[in-house]
Amino acid sequence: MSDEQAVPRPGELPRQLWRLIRPERRRLVAATGFLVLGSAMGLVYPQAIRVIIDVALQRGSQSWVDAAALGMLAVFAVQGVAIGFRHVLFNVAGERVVARLRESLFRHLLQQEVALFDALRTGELASRLSQDVARLSGSIGQNLAGALGNVLTTLGGLALLLHTSPALTVWMLAVVPPVAFGGMAYGRRMQRTSREVQDALARAQAVAEEALVGVRTVRSFVAEETEARRYAEALRHALDLARRGAVAMGSFMALGSFAGFAAAAAVLWRGGRMVVAGELTAGALMSFLVYTLLVAFSLGALSDAWAEFMRAAGAAARVFELLDRRPAMAPEGGRVPASARGHVHLEGVRFTYASRPEAEVLRGLDLTLAPGERVALVGPSGSGKSTVAALLGRLYDPDAGRVLLDGQDVRDLDPRWLRRQVGTVSQEPLLFSGTVADNIRYARPDASLEEVEAAARAANAHDFITRFPEGYATRVGERGAQLSGGQKQRIAIARAVLKDPRILVLDEATSALDAESEHLVQEALDRLMQGRTTLVIAHRLSTVRGADRVLVLEGGAVVQSGDHASLLGQDGLYRRLVERQALAL
Numbered sequence: 001m002s003d004e005q006a007v008p009r010p011g012e013l014p015r016q017l018w019r020l021i022r023p024e025r026r027r028l029v030a031a032t033g034f035l036v037l038g039s040a041m042g043l044v045y046p047q048a049i050r051v052i053i054d055v056a057l058q059r060g061s062q063s064w065v066d067a068a069a070l071g072m073l074a075v076f077a078v079q080g081v082a083i084g085f086r087h088v089l090f091n092v093a094g095e096r097v098v099a100r101l102r103e104s105l106f107r108h109l110l111q112q113e114v115a116l117f118d119a120l121r122t123g124e125l126a127s128r129l130s131q132d133v134a135r136l137s138g139s140i141g142q143n144l145a146g147a148l149g150n151v152l153t154t155l156g157g158l159a160l161l162l163h164t165s166p167a168l169t170v171w172m173l174a175v176v177p178p179v180a181f182g183g184m185a186y187g188r189r190m191q192r193t194s195r196e197v198q199d200a201l202a203r204a205q206a207v208a209e210e211a212l213v214g215v216r217t218v219r220s221f222v223a224e225e226t227e228a229r230r231y232a233e234a235l236r237h238a239l240d241l242a243r244r245g246a247v248a249m250g251s252f253m254a255l256g257s258f259a260g261f262a263a264a265a266a267v268l269w270r271g272g273r274m275v276v277a278g279e280l281t282a283g284a285l286m287s288f289l290v291y292t293l294l295v296a297f298s299l300g301a302l303s304d305a306w307a308e309f310m311r312a313a314g315a316a317a318r319v320f321e322l323l324d325r326r327p328a329m330a331p332e333g334g335r336v337p338a339s340a341r342g343h344v345h346l347e348g349v350r351f352t353y354a355s356r357p358e359a360e361v362l363r364g365l366d367l368t369l370a371p372g373e374r375v376a377l378v379g380p381s382g383s384g385k386s387t388v389a390a391l392l393g394r395l396y397d398p399d400a401g402r403v404l405l406d407g408q409d410v411r412d413l414d415p416r417w418l419r420r421q422v423g424t425v426s427q428e429p430l431l432f433s434g435t436v437a438d439n440i441r442y443a444r445p446d447a448s449l450e451e452v453e454a455a456a457r458a459a460n461a462h463d464f465i466t467r468f469p470e471g472y473a474t475r476v477g478e479r480g481a482q483l484s485g486g487q488k489q490r491i492a493i494a495r496a497v498l499k500d501p502r503i504l505v506l507d508e509a510t511s512a513l514d515a516e517s518e519h520l521v522q523e524a525l526d527r528l529m530q531g532r533t534t535l536v537i538a539h540r541l542s543t544v545r546g547a548d549r550v551l552v553l554e555g556g557a558v559v560q561s562g563d564h565a566s567l568l569g570q571d572g573l574y575r576r577l578v579e580r581q582a583l584a585l
């Protein structure tokens, strides 16, 4: 999804935006009031200049000068207050809209089917949450306010110019706007050049980083000189671009400054002649010049704001596209049986990951788990074991065939209810930053501390948790970084105990724990499996020995089934796997 190309469908964006902005309408109306007031004050003060020059100076009256100056001060004071309120109100409204947008986007993202996350890069999703939304926030808050102010100043300024002298206004309009727009267009080109320089520098940095991170490899291949040359080359490219940019900028500054002052001189020349001819007062000419500057700056700022709006529209389109997306798998709704017995049946299941359409993973898989039965799934790497587990929790739907729980197609059941019946303990359990208790409670946020402790006891985790100085309130660090592998696993088991599902999917850890830890984890798992239908993706001989039945998976289908002893007696894949000590590796 490339930048700046996604353009919203007409009519769509305003409606979606309005829904988000609506709650801020009072604040925005007040902000607009202050905006109008501020802009009006900006347009009033040149009148004071006119009064000072035309009336006060000609009459030689000190008191008129004083009055005009005081009047100007009052105008600036009001303008200052208006600018302050405008800024606060627009920004707060903008930030509130953006927070609302971020929240609903995040909520909506979490509702999407898992397959979407396989296809999209996480970085891209995170960038929508942060950068795209931030770009929108800039537009809604400051930019919109600024642009509106500039429109008002331009229109008001033009009206006052026409009022002061229509003839001079026509003259001014022929000279000033082309210079203002020309300057802005050029400025944007300069921005592009400076972005190119940034990109070139970033590429040079990537070269340096690669070499520094891999300094051991560089050293052992005596490639220091090669790397230095690569870096120098990348730098030279950036330097070339920067030099060209500097020359362009220099000529722009020369030309721009000349054009700007020449335009002012042209207006002054024409106006001066009118003053000499008695068609205009000196004060009117001065205020005319000030209005001209105001209009020129506002026009320039407007064309900048326009460019920013176009970028924001692109960002908005990407954000709203996601916000509009309906999950391919409804997140809730469907039958809610009173209880589950735990009979699982997969019938002729075929499945291909949408993100990998060329490789069919499951090819007509049949599998039955009786209530309370403990079944081990083994097979070579990539044979689809984890995929079977994912289908049980309905993270994906099969392309053909059915997954049945107690004889009912899982697609007819409420997914939230279904997922409460299926508990998973994976190889590398993911803990969230927070306390130990928070992590165990993840299964049931309303569980009492007693229940959390009971679950931890059942998972052989209570002892090590209470040995921490802060016990259950110990923070585990991001992704549980402050815990050992065995501790993380036991917390994950405690989580599953608390969830108390009818069906259990265990993905046995491949990385070996030390014997003591291994024993504690195994004991906890045995306790957890009691009375539950269990599917273990097995990696250890001890696990398959303890299973009621072993299923051997190959090429996306069950090729052998039976208990350990009988399978070992057959000349087949199972025996080869056991001989190679590679049940599932």
Ligand SMILES: Nc1ncnc2c1ncn2[C@@H]1O[C@H](COP(=O)(O)OP(=O)(O)OP(=O)(O)O)[C@@H](O)[C@H]1O
Binding pocket: 118, 353, 355, 356, 359, 361, 379, 380, 381, 382, 383, 384, 385, 386, 387, 388, 584, 585
């Ligand atoms: N999210 C995904 N998107 C696309 N392809 C996937 C995805 N997950 C797994 N696959 C592919 O599907 C096939 C089966 O993967 P699966 O993880 O089910 O195998 P496995 O038997 O559990 O393997 P292992 O023992 O190595 O964990 C593999 O070829 C894998 O590359």
